[in-house]
Amino acid sequence: MDETGQTETVRRGHVVIQDYLKTLDSSPGVYRMLDAQSRVLYVGKARNLRARVSNYARPSGHSRRIARMIADTSSMMFLTTRTETEALLLEQNLIKQLKPKFNVLLRDDKSFPNIQVTDHAFPQIRKHRGAKTEKGAYYGPFASAGAVNRTLNQLQRVFLLRNCTDSMFESRTRPCLLHQIKRCSAPCVGLIPEADYAESVADAQRFLSGKSTRVQGELAEQMQAASDAMEFERAAALRDRIRALTQVQSVQGINPQGVAEADVIALHMEHGQACVQVFFIRANQNWGNKDFYPRVGEDVDSAEVLEAFLGQFYDTKEPPRLLLLSHEIESPDLMSEALSGKLGRKVEIAVPKRGEKLELVEGAARNARESLARRMAETATQAKLLRGLAEAFALDAPPQRIEVYDNSHIMGTNAVGAMIVAGPDGFLKNQYRKFNIRGEELTPGDDFGMMKEVLSRRFTRLLKDDPERSKGLWPDLLLIDGGAGQVSAVAEIMREHGVEDVPMVGVAKGIDRDAGKEEFHRVGSRPFALRHNDPVLYFVQRLRDEAHRFAIGTHRAKRAKSMAANPLDEVPGVGAARKRALLAHFGSAKAVGRADLADLRAVDGVSEALAERIYAFFHEQG
Numbered sequence: 001m002d003e004t005g006q007t008e009t010v011r012r013g014h015v016v017i018q019d020y021l022k023t024l025d026s027s028p029g030v031y032r033m034l035d036a037q038s039r040v041l042y043v044g045k046a047r048n049l050r051a052r053v054s055n056y057a058r059p060s061g062h063s064r065r066i067a068r069m070i071a072d073t074s075s076m077m078f079l080t081t082r083t084e085t086e087a088l089l090l091e092q093n094l095i096k097q098l099k100p101k102f103n104v105l106l107r108d109d110k111s112f113p114n115i116q117v118t119d120h121a122f123p124q125i126r127k128h129r130g131a132k133t134e135k136g137a138y139y140g141p142f143a144s145a146g147a148v149n150r151t152l153n154q155l156q157r158v159f160l161l162r163n164c165t166d167s168m169f170e171s172r173t174r175p176c177l178l179h180q181i182k183r184c185s186a187p188c189v190g191l192i193p194e195a196d197y198a199e200s201v202a203d204a205q206r207f208l209s210g211k212s213t214r215v216q217g218e219l220a221e222q223m224q225a226a227s228d229a230m231e232f233e234r235a236a237a238l239r240d241r242i243r244a245l246t247q248v249q250s251v252q253g254i255n256p257q258g259v260a261e262a263d264v265i266a267l268h269m270e271h272g273q274a275c276v277q278v279f280f281i282r283a284n285q286n287w288g289n290k291d292f293y294p295r296v297g298e299d300v301d302s303a304e305v306l307e308a309f310l311g312q313f314y315d316t317k318e319p320p321r322l323l324l325l326s327h328e329i330e331s332p333d334l335m336s337e338a339l340s341g342k343l344g345r346k347v348e349i350a351v352p353k354r355g356e357k358l359e360l361v362e363g364a365a366r367n368a369r370e371s372l373a374r375r376m377a378e379t380a381t382q383a384k385l386l387r388g389l390a391e392a393f394a395l396d397a398p399p400q401r402i403e404v405y406d407n408s409h410i411m412g413t414n415a416v417g418a419m420i421v422a423g424p425d426g427f428l429k430n431q432y433r434k435f436n437i438r439g440e441e442l443t444p445g446d447d448f449g450m451m452k453e454v455l456s457r458r459f460t461r462l463l464k465d466d467p468e469r470s471k472g473l474w475p476d477l478l479l480i481d482g483g484a485g486q487v488s489a490v491a492e493i494m495r496e497h498g499v500e501d502v503p504m505v506g507v508a509k510g511i512d513r514d515a516g517k518e519e520f521h522r523v524g525s526r527p528f529a530l531r532h533n534d535p536v537l538y539f540v541q542r543l544r545d546e547a548h549r550f551a552i553g554t555h556r557a558k559r560a561k562s563m564a565a566n567p568l569d570e571v572p573g574v575g576a577a578r579k580r581a582l583l584a585h586f587g588s589a590k591a592v593g594r595a596d597l598a599d600l601r602a603v604d605g606v607s608e609a610l611a612e613r614i615y616a617f618f619h620e621q622g
């Protein structure tokens with residue numbers, strides 16, 4: 001209301017947009033359209049800002065989506081850039097950051113794993129995810145961790161390369177189990193000369209570079225020579241290595257001869273939903289595929305969807321030299337220029353019309369069509385389950401974001417909390433969170449206290465990051481693994497944070513703890529159960545089991561890390577060689593900690609000063 005007490009009319013629509021035309025020129029740049037609450041509705045780029053915005057200033061002639069967007073617009077913001085390429089890059093960055101309602105949005109943006117051959121005298125071969133900051137050779141990307149693990153498993157059988165960490169490699173005094181099962185040549189204890197190991201590394205790198213035929217030919221020659229020399233055990237081992245290489249190639253499926261390096265990207269749209277299928281071709285080998293489901297509107301065309309996907313997908317990823325697309329995009333030259341600048345070399349964008357490249361795109365398009373059909377069927381089922389969940393738990397509407405919490409520990413040690421998220425699209429794994437329990441005053445095994453800590457941290461973060469609840473981060477339903485005690489503890493935390501409008505349900509096993517006899521607990525209500533064959537009950541069980549799986553996995557990873565930690569790594573002045581000498585002399589880090597000064601001084605390479613430092617470290621720790 002204004003000072004006279006009259007209701008102030010908020011100006012919206014094309015008349016507001018017309019006012020901005022007076023101050024705009026023909027510069028390239030990025031514009032944002034905002035609603036009455038200053039929420040970003042749309043982010044767009046323009047070669048000529050005045051010309052682009054003038055299109056929105058027209059009162060008619062727009063698609064339904066654009067008309068709704070214009071009708072909701074109360075203000076606009078502008079950023080000019082030097083070039084249209086800069087505008088394209090800025091546009092995609094802002095879309096990913098602000099997630100505007102009317103933009104095409106890529107919702108799954110995880111990094112992809114690579115295989116790394118480390119920079120070491122005896123290189124390690126391992127899975128690597130994230131920035132390539134360490135020295136070494138990288139091969140990828142692979143579509144999934146499973147694809148990497150399968151390839152690594154077979155490469156270990158073929159080339160017998162180590163996968164242990166450098167610290168473990170330096171401290172070994174005897175071969176590990178992998179050597180016993182013929183998966184490693186045990187360079188840690190000198191069972192293979194450095195030159196021979198280097199040759200195996202070179203063979204593995206040739207295979208990963210696409211020169212598999214040459215590697216297999218050399219192995220076949222060695223097998224024949226061993227057979228002729230009546231070294232049948234060696235010949236059998238080489239035969240097994242050749243079979244392992246063949247198995248890697250058969251799992252990869254399509255291995256194009258005329259395409260050395262490309263991403264094959266195909267789009268299929270149907271009923272306002274879209275699936276983008278990406279195949280990774282590197283070194284003439286298929287390193288897997290992955291499907292994506294960007295958020296689109298009913299009247300968005302394929303060119304806009306695919307261009308938005310490319311801009312957001314390669315924002316944090318290195319593009320290949322060639323992109324093979326199923327559809328034309330709005331600005332192929334502009335996108336090619338932007339990606340070429342990112343890669344530092346020419347990136348070609350093509351929509352093939354014939355030959356092997358067209359076959360690759362058609363295969364990706366078929367996968368996209370089939371994946372979207374499965375997704376739509378699953379979404380329909382999920383929507384029905386969410387409606388049933390709302391009815392069973394007396395919710396106002398089907399929940400769009402369900403958060404499920406669980407804890408995991410062993411006698412209170414390595415305690416972790418876990419949160420999984422589910423909604424209309426199923427499990428949202430990029431939204432999962434883990435919590436290392438910090439509570440120093442908690443009694444070991446205090447599940448109530450752990451749950452209170454986890455939820456306290458969760459709501460503290462929510463109130464900080466999304467106080468207006470406008471970013472889609474707030475849950476519509478909390479599911480807690482536990483009964484009345486856990487529910488009461490969580491309700492107390494929610495009251496302390498002033499959050500009393502988020503429904504919360506505790507899921508507890510029945511008296512005999514059999515699955516199917518779960519009891520549900522709500523604050524101020526008697527426990528209740530669902531029919532044994534109710535689909536909603538099965539749905540809740542899947543949610544709880546997924547939270548339990550995630551919590552157990554997180555706990556095991558933390559426990560394995562703590563078990564692998566060696567206290568000698570924390571002693572100043574004790575490097576890999578001295579650690580190996582100490583372990584060889586005493587047998588274990590625990591025995592080193594019990595040793596007196598005289599025994600420590602007797603170890604080769606340990607000076608009197610270092611012996612005193614080691615002795616002081618362990619006794620101060622105690």
